[in-house]
Amino acid sequence: MFFHRMNGGGRMNGPVDTTLYDILNVKPNATMDEIKKSYRHLAKEHHPDKNPSNGDKFKEISFAYEVLSNPERREVYDARGLDGIKEGDSGGYSGAEDLFSTLFGGGSLSSFFGGGGGRRRKMRGQDMAHPLKVSLEDLYNGKKSKLQLSKRVICSTCHGRGGKEEASYNCQECRGAGIKSVIRKLGSGLIQQMQIQCPDCNGTGTKIPEKDRCKTCRGEKT
Numbered sequence: 001m002f003f004h005r006m007n008g009g010g011r012m013n014g015p016v017d018t019t020l021y022d023i024l025n026v027k028p029n030a031t032m033d034e035i036k037k038s039y040r041h042l043a044k045e046h047h048p049d050k051n052p053s054n055g056d057k058f059k060e061i062s063f064a065y066e067v068l069s070n071p072e073r074r075e076v077y078d079a080r081g082l083d084g085i086k087e088g089d090s091g092g093y094s095g096a097e098d099l100f101s102t103l104f105g106g107g108s109l110s111s112f113f114g115g116g117g118g119r120r121r122k123m124r125g126q127d128m129a130h131p132l133k134v135s136l137e138d139l140y141n142g143k144k145s146k147l148q149l150s151k152r153v154i155c156s157t158c159h160g161r162g163g164k165e166e167a168s169y170n171c172q173e174c175r176g177a178g179i180k181s182v183i184r185k186l187g188s189g190l191i192q193q194m195q196i197q198c199p200d201c202n203g204t205g206t207k208i209p210e211k212d213r214c215k216t217c218r219g220e221k222t
Contacts, residue, residue, distance in 0.1 A: 017081030
């Protein structure tokens, strides 16, 4: 059963889950202006640049705002809670997992709100581009061509270790996570935190001293 909103932003019945409202410190019948005002205050207070240790809290606040600031997602959340969002009733996203991934570049909704932790997501490799000459006729009718590409394989000398055994150490730039958080401004006082592959260790989370690197692959592991 869905709960219908009353005029002025009120509701005939309370939402089944108030977690996101509690995160933003607003009542379930809060207006859009109240939600936006509270979000801006909390985002400023818990911004990672101001409080580096509050990164998770900032993500929590941003996720709550993304749901409650959208009338359709808010109505689904009020009626069915986070399960309703996760099942994809919110339209533009296929579910809360996709929404969370879009906002923060990875991680699961269940683990963020207290569920079990998951394994680090495997980073996607770089795209490959290959120039190919085609005629106007080829563009119109289509054409299949065979390409010869080189493939990276594990180094047979170090067996993919990149150097001497136990010589690697955690990357200081990402603290061994393989990913870094970056902040992007969206305008109107809104900001978005995303996760990118660490450029210092190429997402591996570890580095090898130059003197201990494999002479064959030079620490590249391939």
